Amino acid sequence: MTMRSGIRLASIIYAILIYGFIFLPVATLVLFSFQATLFPIPPFTGPSLRRYQAVLSDDRLTSALTNSLFVAVISSAMATLLGFLAAWGFARFRVPASAVLRGLITLPLTVSYLIIGMGLLVLFNGLGFPKSLTAAGIGHVVINLPLCFAILYSQMGEHQANIERAARDLGAREWQVLLLVTAPMLWPALFASFFLSMTFSWDEFVISFLLTRFDTTLPVEIWNLLRSGLNPKTNAIGSLVFLVSIAFVFLFELALFRKPRS
Amino acid sequence: MTPLVQVKNVSQHFGSMCALDDVSLNIAPESYTVLLGPSGSGKTTLLSILGGFLQPSAGQVLIKGEDCTSMAPAKRPTTTVFQDYALFPHMTVGGNVGFGLRMRGVGSAERDKRAQEVLKLVGLPEASGKKPHQLSGGQRQRVALARALVVEPSVLLLDEPLGALDLKLRRQMQEELKAIQKRVGTAFVHVTHDQEEAMALADHCVVMSQGRIEDEGPAERVYSRPSSRFSATFMGESTIFSGRIVARDEIETVFGRWHLTTAATGGTAVSLAIRPEHVVIGTQPLSLGKAAITDVVFQGSFKRVTAKPEKDAAMTLLARLPADSGVQPGDVMDFACDPRHVLVLTR
Numbered sequence: 001m002t003m004r005s006g007i008r009l010a011s012i013i014y015a016i017l018i019y020g021f022i023f024l025p026v027a028t029l030v031l032f033s034f035q036a037t038l039f040p041i042p043p044f045t046g047p048s049l050r051r052y053q054a055v056l057s058d059d060r061l062t063s064a065l066t067n068s069l070f071v072a073v074i075s076s077a078m079a080t081l082l083g084f085l086a087a088w089g090f091a092r093f094r095v096p097a098s099a100v101l102r103g104l105i106t107l108p109l110t111v112s113y114l115i116i117g118m119g120l121l122v123l124f125n126g127l128g129f130p131k132s133l134t135a136a137g138i139g140h141v142v143i144n145l146p147l148c149f150a151i152l153y154s155q156m157g158e159h160q161a162n163i164e165r166a167a168r169d170l171g172a173r174e175w176q177v178l179l180l181v182t183a184p185m186l187w188p189a190l191f192a193s194f195f196l197s198m199t200f201s202w203d204e205f206v207i208s209f210l211l212t213r214f215d216t217t218l219p220v221e222i223w224n225l226l227r228s229g230l231n232p233k234t235n236a237i238g239s240l241v242f243l244v245s246i247a248f249v250f251l252f253e254l255a256l257f258r259k260p261r262s
Numbered sequence: 263m264t265p266l267v268q269v270k271n272v273s274q275h276f277g278s279m280c281a282l283d284d285v286s287l288n289i290a291p292e293s294y295t296v297l298l299g300p301s302g303s304g305k306t307t308l309l310s311i312l313g314g315f316l317q318p319s320a321g322q323v324l325i326k327g328e329d330c331t332s333m334a335p336a337k338r339p340t341t342t343v344f345q346d347y348a349l350f351p352h353m354t355v356g357g358n359v360g361f362g363l364r365m366r367g368v369g370s371a372e373r374d375k376r377a378q379e380v381l382k383l384v385g386l387p388e389a390s391g392k393k394p395h396q397l398s399g400g401q402r403q404r405v406a407l408a409r410a411l412v413v414e415p416s417v418l419l420l421d422e423p424l425g426a427l428d429l430k431l432r433r434q435m436q437e438e439l440k441a442i443q444k445r446v447g448t449a450f451v452h453v454t455h456d457q458e459e460a461m462a463l464a465d466h467c468v469v470m471s472q473g474r475i476e477d478e479g480p481a482e483r484v485y486s487r488p489s490s491r492f493s494a495t496f497m498g499e500s501t502i503f504s505g506r507i508v509a510r511d512e513i514e515t516v517f518g519r520w521h522l523t524t525a526a527t528g529g530t531a532v533s534l535a536i537r538p539e540h541v542v543i544g545t546q547p548l549s550l551g552k553a554a555i556t557d558v559v560f561q562g563s564f565k566r567v568t569a570k571p572e573k574d575a576a577m578t579l580l581a582r583l584p585a586d587s588g589v590q591p592g593d594v595m596d597f598a599c600d601p602r603h604v605l606v607l608t609r
Contacts, residue, residue: 159346163348165348166348166350167350168336169315169335169340170361170362170365171362172365184350184352
């Protein structure tokens with residue numbers, strides 16, 4: 001009995017250590033974003049909202065925040081759309097060497113963002129395509145498309161193929177089948193892909209750093225800020241980024257794991 | 263009467279597998295046709311070819327005289343009721359039923375009116391605003407039927423439509439299907455492996471086996487005069503044993519030499535089949551000799567009796583005896599049948 005409760009205590013302590021290890025840095029970051037004095041180091045002098053005020057009145061940071069949202073929304077929508085069409089193509093038509101091609105589509109998941117970013121940088125240079133938010137957005141489509149494809153492909157089953165067949169049988173053209181039947185049936189998976197892409201695009205740094213110049217995204221702007229040393233403002237903006245990421249993840253979970261009404 | 267659908271020498275190969283082998287079939291207007299066969303007999307393949315979901319490897323399909331062999335499902339005057347119903351889960355019942363009309367550019371007021379009429383026809387006048395997941399299996403089946411009927415197809419194709427329903431509901435839906443078919447006058451083509459379902463529904467019964475049509479015709483004829491051993495065993499039960507034609511209308515069997523009218527010529531090996539309801543206790547008119555009863559199952563209106571004839575212990579004699587007959591397993595009795603009811607099968 002004591003043996004068993006000892007094991008239980010040990011596993012509780014272990015769990016606390018693990019979750020502490022993961023969340024302590026974030027908790028510290030959020031806590032010191034409310035610091036009243038100049039430096040985000042102990043002792044805690046807050047709470048105060050002056051850092052948030054400073055962030056929200058900083059034009060560079062707010063425009064970077066808008067840019068980030070803009071890039072995230074557009075690139076995620078593109079990645080979801082392309083992933084959806086690719087998944088539908090592979091699931092519904094006989095594609096030669098289908099397994100190899102599906103593997104190639106998902107391959108970018110395993111390549112580091114640095115390599116993808118450098119590759120795109122070289123390519124865009126060669127094409128004369130300027131560094132810009134658009135370039136970074138294209139980079140985000142490249143990294144998120146495989147993910148969207150994988151999620152959506154896994155959700156396309158034979159039962160749905162029969163439902164599409166029924167729609168065709170009743171006179172629907174192919175675009176009507178996609179728009180009126182396939183996409184609505186896959187709403188949860190489409191939302192999940194979209195919000196997961198948003199999460200990744202939102203705090204992606206390397207590709208945005210390499211592919212943007214004057215207008216840039218929030219992670220790059222934060223990095224600029226950090227170069228001038230520790231500042232509670234970085235904590236405040238970091239907390240905001242974290243909050244938004246949590247919101248995306250929450251929406252993703254809601255879309256994917258929401259129990260179907262019965 | 264010119265056939266509504268003509269299937270001409272259709273074959274279907276999947277790789278080296280031959281799913282349909284040179285099948286020809288005519289379907290009359292306003293008829294109820296049942297394609298009956300075990301799984302793998304090609305009945306569903308034939309239905310898919312009629313619906314346009316498969317293009318046959320060879321042969322032609324004509325509907326109302328028009329070559330439809332490679333016409334897309336949407337363009338054909340056919341609609342299909344799928345085995346899993348394939349309802350649109352995100353649309354209401356009204357939306358499901360109105361879908362075909364919407365694709366044909368029918369305005370929404372007219373659409374709702376016609377959808378409502380068909381829902382009433384299938385016995386679901388109240389369901390229009392519900393979602394498919396709120397309905398029972400039988401109700402979904404009706405919605406699938408309504409959705410396919412509302413566009414007024416020339417041929418309605420049903421792929422094992424009652425397969426997922428429990429027995430009681432299945433028998434009830436059978437009656438309704440038949441009644442609906444008579445009312446709308448559309449030709450129905452119905453695939454099933456349930457012979458009772460086939461007999462209850464079919465004007466025209468098509469028995470299929472291994473990609474071929476074994477037998478076709480009115481269900482009664484297929485039952486009472488099957489054209490082959492396969493259709494005799496698949497459509498109902500029978501006692502089957504072999505015989506040999508020794509002279510004109512003379513057949514040598516284990517039970518002796520029988521005088522039976524047949525077109526088969528001398529020397530041919532044939533199969534003989536007797537339906538259980540034609541087997542009686544006694545020695546007249548055509549004796550089957552003594553047989554030891556091995557099993558008696560009381561079925562309400564009759565007793566289903568299995569026996570081993572003394573003449574050939576490897577054979578199983580099936581009889582349907584009156585419910586009040588006092589037979590017991592282990593009894594040895596004389597069995598007989600009427601020569602008019604012995605089926606002589608050359609295939």
